[in-house]
Each structure stands twice: as structure tokens, then as C-alpha cells.
Amino acid sequence: MKYSPNNPILLTSSLHVDEARKAIAQLVNELIAESNAIGDASDTEIVSLDQAINRILAEDLLSPIDVPAADNSAMDGYAFDGKCLGTQSATVSLKMIGTAFAGKPYEGKINPGECLKIMTGAVMPAGCDTVIPQEFTSDQTDTHIEFPQNQLKPGENRRLRGEDLQQGKPAIRAGRLLRPSDLGLAASLGIASLKVKRKLKVAILSSGDELRSLGQTLDAGSIYDSNRHSLTGLLNRLNLEIIDCGIVRDDPTSLKNAFIDAATKADVLISSGGVSVGEADFTKQIMQELGDVGFWKIAMRPGRPMAFGVFKPIAGKSPARKTLFFGLPGNPVAVMVTFYQFVRSALLQLNGANQTEPPIIQAISEAPIRKKPGRTEFQRAILGRNTDGRPTVRLTGSQGAGILRSMSEANCFVILAHDQGNIVAGDWVDVALFDGLL
Ligand code: AMP
Ligand code: MG
Numbered sequence: 001m002k003y004s005p006n007n008p009i010l011l012t013s014s015l016h017v018d019e020a021r022k023a024i025a026q027l028v029n030e031l032i033a034e035s036n037a038i039g040d041a042s043d044t045e046i047v048s049l050d051q052a053i054n055r056i057l058a059e060d061l062l063s064p065i066d067v068p069a070a071d072n073s074a075m076d077g078y079a080f081d082g083k084c085l086g087t088q089s090a091t092v093s094l095k096m097i098g099t100a101f102a103g104k105p106y107e108g109k110i111n112p113g114e115c116l117k118i119m120t121g122a123v124m125p126a127g128c129d130t131v132i133p134q135e136f137t138s139d140q141t142d143t144h145i146e147f148p149q150n151q152l153k154p155g156e157n158r159r160l161r162g163e164d165l166q167q168g169k170p171a172i173r174a175g176r177l178l179r180p181s182d183l184g185l186a187a188s189l190g191i192a193s194l195k196v197k198r199k200l201k202v203a204i205l206s207s208g209d210e211l212r213s214l215g216q217t218l219d220a221g222s223i224y225d226s227n228r229h230s231l232t233g234l235l236n237r238l239n240l241e242i243i244d245c246g247i248v249r250d251d252p253t254s255l256k257n258a259f260i261d262a263a264t265k266a267d268v269l270i271s272s273g274g275v276s277v278g279e280a281d282f283t284k285q286i287m288q289e290l291g292d293v294g295f296w297k298i299a300m301r302p303g304r305p306m307a308f309g310v311f312k313p314i315a316g317k318s319p320a321r322k323t324l325f326f327g328l329p330g331n332p333v334a335v336m337v338t339f340y341q342f343v344r345s346a347l348l349q350l351n352g353a354n355q356t357e358p359p360i361i362q363a364i365s366e367a368p369i370r371k372k373p374g375r376t377e378f379q380r381a382i383l384g385r386n387t388d389g390r391p392t393v394r395l396t397g398s399q400g401a402g403i404l405r406s407m408s409e410a411n412c413f414v415i416l417a418h419d420q421g422n423i424v425a426g427d428w429v430d431v432a433l434f435d436g437l438l
Pocket of ligand 1: 206207223272
């Protein structure tokens with residue numbers, strides 16, 4: 001099935017979250033294919049290693065060297081030829097003839113009956129294939145060591161050349177969202193810069209007559225625009241280029257001009273507000289003029305209404321690309337939930353990431369949770385541990401879609417599946433953490 005945003009199936013009164021995700025992924029795939037067909041050399045760039053955090057690797061990184069570059073010791077101990085080992089408890093006695101340090105290889109050869117004191121990481125000297133850790137020797141002096149013949153097997157405690165990585169083989173695959181360990185790995189191979197996908201340009205705007213920017217005074221009935229700031233925080237974690245298009249009034253001309261302006265500058269536009277039933281009518285008309293945008297009612301809480309689709313390439317936009325559009329609901333918590341649930345993975349996918357979904361873990365619910373089957377719920381919660389050390393969750397405060405404090409105090413979502421009914425205390429539930437060690 002082709003998932004046009006206005007496919008009647010997607011406009012049903014209760015679109016399953018999974019169906020919405022599938023439709024988004026399919027449309028993003030089409031955009032990628034179209035973009036590849038246009039071809040654009042500026043889709044990648046070379047950046048220095050320390051600028052590459054949270055960027056997406058554009059091509060396989062091939063190791064220019066074997067790692068480790070030579071056989072070396074995995075322990076502090078004594079290196080020797082393992083031929084003297086066996087199955088008996090008979091004592092092996094070896095003469096110690098020198099020391100091998102990390103970074104300072106021992107040049108001589110070790111003969112049977114001899115050993116070398118060796119430090120972790122030091123190159124294995126010629127004639128040695130085994131290391132007995134210091135603490136396993138039964139006797140040691142400055143000139144000789146003893147240990148039982150059956151204490152270890154030949155080849156133990158030695159790291160082989162190329163054991164971690166072989167020269168010419170991929171050390172990191174294209175599509176990796178680069179994490180600190182990837183930068184360390186690249187550095188360990190002597191690589192100082194990486195080819196990454198260019199930063200996506202993501203425009204954000206807030207719509208609503210009641211909204212005021214920070215620094216403005218609040219007149220009666222007005223509120224501060226918080227959505228642009230939570231979206232900026234969410235997007236900054238993905239190391240993207242953010243184009244802030246400010247606040248737009250609930251007026252067709254302003255809205256249309258703002259959308260055109262954003263779509264000229266950006267690959268993706270994320271707006272919030274203006275998609276709920278009362279307001280959707282004129283936004284719908286504008287968006288339909290600009291492209292193919294569907295107005296979905298997703299079976300989820302919070303975040304039921306959402307507009308999604310593409311704007312046609314704006315005249316003069318180069319390259320002539322479409323703009324991916326997300327019209328998120330206005331409620332501050334719904335914005336964050338729909339971002340985590342739909343937008344984040346779409347942005348990663350559009351930029352070529354091979355892993356787009358956050359991990360889900362399970363925890364024990366400390367208290368009952370009311371839940372109606374027929375919609376997916378994202379409750380804000382705190383993940384902790386009970387006295388047995390098992391993971392537990394408890395919901396934070398009032399769960400209204402406009403109550404940002406429930407989100408601010410939480411560290412995770414409890415995700416209650418579409419068909420799930422009420423939860424009783426002690427049930428295991430799915431949990432997605434807001435932050436992770438990456
Ligand atoms: P809407 O989807 O435009 O009907 O908005 C739903 C609710 O979210 C209303 O109470 C709005 O005042 C509020 N809201 C919309 N946009 C924002 C925003 N940018 N910051 C804070 N609250 C907002
Ligand atoms: Mg509004």
C-alpha cells in the first residue's frame with residue numbers, strides 16, 4: 001500500500017500509533033529515494049573527530065591498521081613458550097631474563113626454560129605465546145618463577161594481532177549515530193576526521209494568537225511559547241541545524257507566508273498548535289495548497305491530532321526538494337510525546353541513520369494505572385528501584401497534556417500498548433527513558 005498522508009485509511013477517527021509510524025517511515029523512504037535521484041554532493045561533509053558527536057557516519061569507516069597491531073599481553077605477568085605446559089601438577093620453573101614494558105618492546109628472543117616479566121599491553125617477545133598472571137605464580141624471585149604445569153593452557157592471556165579489528169575491514173558501519181566510543185575508536189585507528197551526513201535543516205514555528213515570546217509582557221489570556229524551546233532542546237540533542245521561525249498568528253495569510261518561508265529554508269518543518277478540530281479548517285486548506293498533508297487523529301494520549309505530509313518544492317529552492325512537515329498538537333506535553341514517538345525517528349531515518357528507535361525496557365508499576373483499551377498512552381514517570389533492586393516506575397503528578405511539570409519531573413515514559421487495559425500494582429510495563437548513556 002502506498003501511504004499518501006491523505007490515504008483514507010490514515011484519516012480514520014482512530015489511527016493506530018504503529019500505522020502512523022509505518023506511514024511516516026514509508027513517506028520518508030520515498031523522500032530519500034527522490035533526493036538520491038536529484039543527487040547532491042553537499043549531502044555529506046568531512047568534519048574533525050571532535051565535531052562528529054551525534055552526527056551520522058556517511059560511509060563505512062575501514063580500519064587502516066590491525067588492532068592490536070601486534071600480539072601483546074592481556075595481563076601483568078610473565079611471558080614464556082607454552083610448550084612446557086601440560087595436565088600434571090608438576091612444577092614449571094622458568095628463569096627470568098628481563099622485562100617487557102608497554103610501548104617498549106623487548107628485542108631479544110626467549111628460549112625454552114626462560115621467561116620475561118611483561119606488562120599489560122606490551123608486545124609479546126619472540127618465542128613466547130603465553131602469559132602467566134603474576135598472582136598465579138606459586139613462587140617468584142628476581143631471577144625465576146614457579147607455577148604448576150596445569151595452571152593455564154598454551155596461548156592464554158595473549159591478545160592476538162588483529163583480534164579486535166583487521167586492516168581493511170569496517171570498524172564502524174555507515175549510518176551510525178556517532179557516540180563518544182565511536183570517536184575514541186576512530187582515534188585509536190589514527191583517524192582524525194570523519195565523513196558524516198550533512199546536518200538536516202529543521203525549521204520550527206509555533207502557531208497561536210495567545211502565544212508570546214520570552215521577554216514580552218503577558219497580557220490577559222496570553223501565555224509564553226514554551227514549545228519552541230522544548231523542541232529546540234530535543235533537536236539540539238540530534239546535532240541538527242535549527243531554523244527558528246518564531247510565533248505565527250492564527251491568520252491564514254501569516255500562516256501561509258510562514259510555511260512558505262520555512263519550507264524554502266529547511267528540509268523539515270515542525271510546527272505546533274493549530275491542528276485541533278476547531279482550528280484545523282483553515283490550516284488544512286493552506287497545507288493542501290502547499291502540498292500533500294493529512295490531518296490524522298491518532299489513537300494515542302496525549303497527542304491525538306497531528307498533521308503530517310510534505311510540501312511541494314518551493315520555487316527557487318535548491319536543490320528542488322520537498323519539505324517534510326509535522327504539524328504537532330499545541331499542548332506542551334503532546335508536542336514532546338509526538339516528537340519522541342514520530343519525529344525523532346523520522347529525522348534520523350531521513351538523515352541515513354541505521355538505528356532510529358530508542359530502546360524500551362520493562363519495570364514494575366508501583367501503583368495501579370487506569371488505561372482504556374483502544375489507544376496507546378504515554379504516561380510520564382520516574383524509573384527507580386525497589387528494595388530487591390528490581391526496576392520500578394511511578395507516575396509523576398497530574399498527567400494532563402498541558403502540564404509540562406509532569407514531564408520535567410519525569411525521567412521516562414510508561415508506554416501502555418493500544419490493546420492494554422488497566423494496570424494493577426506489580427504489573428510489568430514498558431518504559432522508554434528520556435536520557436541514556438550513549
Ligand atoms: P492548539 O493545538 O493550538 O489548540 O493548542 C492546544 C493548547 O496548547 C492550547 O491551550 C494552547 O494555548 C497551547 N499551546 C499551543 N501552542 C503552544 C506553545 N507554543 N507553547 C505553549 N502552549 C501552547
Ligand atoms: Mg491554537
